[in-house]
Amino acid sequence: xxxxxxxxxxxxxxxxxxxxxxxxxxxxxxxxxxxxxxxxxxxxxxxxxxxxxxxxxxxxxxxxxxxxxxxxxxxxxxxxxxxxxxxxxxxxxxxxxxxxxxxxxxxxxxxxxxxxxxxxxxxxxxxxxxxxxxxxxxxxxxxxxxxxxxxxxxxx
Numbered sequence: 001x002x003x004x005x006x007x008x009x010x011x012x013x014x015x016x017x018x019x020x021x022x023x024x025x026x027x028x029x030x031x032x033x034x035x036x037x038x039x040x041x042x043x044x045x046x047x048x049x050x051x052x053x054x055x056x057x058x059x060x061x062x063x064x065x066x067x068x069x070x071x072x073x074x075x076x077x078x079x080x081x082x083x084x085x086x087x088x089x090x091x092x093x094x095x096x097x098x099x100x101x102x103x104x105x106x107x108x109x110x111x112x113x114x115x116x117x118x119x120x121x122x123x124x125x126x127x128x129x130x131x132x133x134x135x136x137x138x139x140x141x142x143x144x145x146x147x148x149x150x151x152x153x154x155x156x
Contacts, residue, residue: 019043021055023065025072041117042124050128057127061120067091067100068116074109 017026017040026038030045039045042054058065067088074081085102092100100119102112 017043019051019055022058023062024058024069042121050130053128054124057124058120060127061123063091063095064097064100064116064120064123068113068120071102071109071113071116076109 015025015038016022017024018037019039022040022043024040024042026040028041028044029038031037042058043051046054070084070088074084089101092098097119100116102109
């Protein structure tokens with residue numbers, strides 16, 4: 001039994017990244033009219049060949065992805081964040097990343113998550129192999145390679 005794109009979209013929890021298996025929130029879209037394909041900051045705009053590598057690397061550093069996701073769900077005006085903050089403190093301490101602990105006031109939650117994101121991106125992208133540049137007939141492909149080629153294709 002095959003698993004289609006529609007099945008994966010239906011299985012995906014609302015608000016999550018469109019990359020299959022990604023545990024991060026989807027926050028960016030290529031579509032200006034709405035739709036279901038929202039991408040996290042690590043997957044948005046990436047080459048197709050890199051998408052699954054990025055997801056695999058996120059899972060390799062899941063501890064920090066979970067810290068970031070939990071931090072993004074904290075609402076400072078609501079009670080009940082103590083347990084989440086304690087879990088984050090312990091997780092970062094276990095990972096020897098005290099540099100990523102919340103600095104407290106005057107740093108707000110958004111400023112803190114803006115420090116967590118590049119730390120996760122650095123770990124993830126260090127694990128991802130950037131695809132080699134495509135070569136066609138011994139010459140490197142450029143942005144207009146396909147435009148030039150399409151001029152040689154007869155119109156239907």
